[in-house]
Amino acid sequence: MxxxxxxxxxxxxxxxxxxxxxxxxxxxxxxxxxxxxxxxxxxxxxxxxxxxxxxxxxxxxxxxxxxxxxxxTALDAPEDWDVVLRRADIVSVIEARIAIESEAAGLAAERRTPADLRALRRALEDRAARRSQIEDHVDADMAFHRAVVTASHNSILVELFDGFVPRLRQAMVEMLRIRGEFGGDDDHDVHTDVLAAISTHDVALAARLSRAHLDSLKENLR
The missing domain is CATH 1.10.10.10 (Winged helix-like DNA-binding domain superfamily/Winged helix DNA-binding domain)
Structure with missing residues (x-):
């Protein structure tokens, strides 16, 4: 070593x-x-x-x-993104995520492999199990979303997503602390539906569900 x-x-x-x-x-x-x-x-x-x-x-x-x-809490620290994201309003970050993740979800539905599905199911199960602590829940949520992006088999989308994680994670933790509630069944069901759409190769539905979820998140952050 x-x-x-x-x-x-x-x-x-x-x-x-x-x-x-x-x-x-x-x-x-x-x-x-x-x-x-x-x-x-x-x-x-x-x-x-x-x-x-x-x-x-x-x-x-x-x-x-x-x-x-x-x-x-992040798998990389791209230097160029650090400065940009520190200055960015969190709503702007979410809007960029919508562009990246809705496209990634559609590509995942088209390209996912059996190994991708296994990784997504494990990530979803982990997300369901980690609802008691805010930071644990946010980390599990980020891991699921990254698994979706990874299943797109587009390395640029993965790199972009990883660049957002530090800024996004901090904002999510702060937001959930203020709200005082997180990890509800309705929220988890949305993620289950995204996985189901990817599993059945429903490209349009996977992209639409991903966009709707993130649009809702953006509204909650305003």
Whole structure:
């Protein structure tokens, strides 16, 4: 396993952690190993690991939950998107998601494979099971939406979606805290319907359901 060899150590450690996340070692929502495990893997001390985690948290890739651990909240941190999305109004981000995800849902209905369906069903089941904690629920929701985009088999759409995740996740967590309710059956049923449309190759319905869901989300954010 590659280790840190040059200073600044925290920057190098952050780059290596991000490379492992990009490579799929930890999926969206996964908990990272502890500092005592990561330190030897990277060839650095615990304080350097903590600083590397802080750097990636600042870029929206990781989040620390007190008493729980460090979790993956984005699978990449495209530098060009970071500046754009920090300045963007969240409604603008949702509008861009509508363009990306409604197209992706239609393509997923057309192109999905049996493996894609299995991944979507697992993501939907995970989403259903994670309704008690806001951050867990948002992470599971993002994972399902990413599985839909992945099933489109369009790498550019996947890259665009990943660029939105840090900005979107923060906004969703804040919104749900204000509303005080989340994870209801009606909301989950919409996601079930999207999966059903993808499963039956109904391109138009999958795109329409995805757009309607995100339109509703945009209205709730106003």
């Amino acid at each position: 590659e280790q840190v060899r040059r200073a600044p150590l925290a920057d190098q450690a952050a780059d290596l952690l991000l490379a492992r996340i990009r490579a799929g070692e930890w999926p969206l929502g996964a908990r990272l190993p502890g500092e005592t495990t990561l330190g030897p893997q990277l060839g650095v001390g615990r304080s350097t690991v903590r600083e590397a985690i802080r750097q990636l948290a600042g870029r929206g890739v990781l989040t620390s939950r007190q008493g729980s651990g460090v979790y993956v």
